[in-house]
Amino acid sequence: MIQSTREWFKENAKRFAFKKLEREIIKKEICVECGTCVSVCPVNAISGEWQDARYVPKLTGDCVACGLCYAFCPRTFSLDDELLGRVRDVYQVRSMLENVRRQNGGAATSFLRYLLQEKLIDAAIVAIPGNNKWRPVSSIITSPDDLQGGTFYSHIPMTTSLMEAISKGHKRIAIVGTSCNIDALEKIQSRPAGVLARSKDLEVLRLGLFCMDSFNYSKLVDFLRENSIEIDSVKRFEISKGKLRAETDAGSFEWPIADLEHLMNKSCHYCYDLTSMNADVSFGNIGSEDDWTTVIVRTKRGADLFNRMLESKTVEYEKLEQKAVFVIEKIARMKMKRRYSK
Numbered sequence: 001m002i003q004s005t006r007e008w009f010k011e012n013a014k015r016f017a018f019k020k021l022e023r024e025i026i027k028k029e030i031c032v033e034c035g036t037c038v039s040v041c042p043v044n045a046i047s048g049e050w051q052d053a054r055y056v057p058k059l060t061g062d063c064v065a066c067g068l069c070y071a072f073c074p075r076t077f078s079l080d081d082e083l084l085g086r087v088r089d090v091y092q093v094r095s096m097l098e099n100v101r102r103q104n105g106g107a108a109t110s111f112l113r114y115l116l117q118e119k120l121i122d123a124a125i126v127a128i129p130g131n132n133k134w135r136p137v138s139s140i141i142t143s144p145d146d147l148q149g150g151t152f153y154s155h156i157p158m159t160t161s162l163m164e165a166i167s168k169g170h171k172r173i174a175i176v177g178t179s180c181n182i183d184a185l186e187k188i189q190s191r192p193a194g195v196l197a198r199s200k201d202l203e204v205l206r207l208g209l210f211c212m213d214s215f216n217y218s219k220l221v222d223f224l225r226e227n228s229i230e231i232d233s234v235k236r237f238e239i240s241k242g243k244l245r246a247e248t249d250a251g252s253f254e255w256p257i258a259d260l261e262h263l264m265n266k267s268c269h270y271c272y273d274l275t276s277m278n279a280d281v282s283f284g285n286i287g288s289e290d291d292w293t294t295v296i297v298r299t300k301r302g303a304d305l306f307n308r309m310l311e312s313k314t315v316e317y318e319k320l321e322q323k324a325v326f327v328i329e330k331i332a333r334m335k336m337k338r339r340y341s342k
């Protein structure tokens with residue numbers, strides 16, 4: 001392999017050997033028989049063999065584990081920009097605001113609060129409890145003191161409140177949402193036929209949340225009841241380290257996420273984006289300690305505004321170490337590959 005290719009790889013991709021491609025893609029018949037792995041192998045160690053009218057890549061020489069066959073396969077994810085999207089900076093952030101409900105470090109709420117306080121936005125679209133405590137609705141917030149954080153692990157039609165805010169005359173709006181919400185916004189903002197693309201003086205800032213899955217509210221209620229827990233008695237839900245935890249006055253209960261697949265929204269099975277890649281700034285917990293928020297700053301506009309908030313001394317922050325970013329990439333890859341096991 002020529003030197004520049006090797007250097008590019010070191011910076012941009014994981015170097016997986018052919019065995020991984022064989023195990024994950026070829027043996028599971030996810031291979032599209034394009035022959036790319038065979039063609040890009042720099043030491044001609046892979047050959048395509050025909051078996052029952054299928055083109056099957058095989059290792060016929062010595063694999064040097066350069067990573068090219070895995071990286072360029074159309075069904076794998078190992079390049080940095082495929083896994084996390086555009087990344088300018090990655091921080092862990094903790095709010096210094098007191099008495100504000102938050103899920104992790106409160107970075108999302110602190111950012112919105114700063115934007116409203118400094119009049120850099122006219123309105124924030126967030127999730128708040130609806131008629132039922134854990135069945136949320138979207139809401140338009142214009143006063144920083146009305147903001148409360150926290151996570152609702154279910155789908156919410158966020159775009160409806162955005163449209164309502166626009167119809168009320170708000171021009172500069174920040175909206176929070178999971179990757180599915182953010183993808184819809186990106187489409188209506190960037191495509192010529194999109195509602196948001198047609199209004200030149202409208203500025204919509206997309207704040208994405210990391211998201212592995214969300215639950216169907218009714219199924220979650222029934223499941224908790226089977227476990228003798230009324231959902232309204234839950235003070236906090238949390239998904240962390242592969243478990244759903246519900247905190248109540250009677251104690252803390254937890255279940256492995258792997259056992260809760262029947263509660264998940266079916267639409268989540270088709271999602272491959274852990275970190276809301278189409279956001280201006282993304283917020284999650286993976287990669288940071290429990291009471292800190294991992295923040296991925298992606299766009300110039302996101303960076304300009306977020307850096308101003310960092311300078312405002314309302315949060316503590318530090319750049320996230322590369323090994324923590326690798327953890328986010330690992331989970332992002334896991335989510336992307338999950339589609340293949342359905």
Ligand SMILES: Cc1cc2nc3c(=O)[nH]c(=O)nc-3n(C[C@H](O)[C@H](O)[C@H](O)COP(=O)(O)OP(=O)(O)OC[C@H]3O[C@@H](n4cnc5c(N)ncnc54)[C@H](O)[C@@H]3O)c2cc1C
Nearest residue numbers: 102103104105106107108109126127149150152284285286
């Ligand atoms: C369904 C779901 C699944 C998630 N799964 C993961 C995960 O697997 N790994 C991970 O690291 N992080 C996950 N997160 C993100 C995490 O829960 C926190 O939102 C994130 O770490 C930011 O924390 P914070 O303390 O900075 O946010 P806060 O300051 O608490 O603010 C959170 C903001 O999110 C908004 N919000 C809450 N629920 C929703 C919702 N359902 N839809 C739209 N907006 C909402 C609130 O209105 C608030 O503005 C998930 C979030 C959701 C909504």
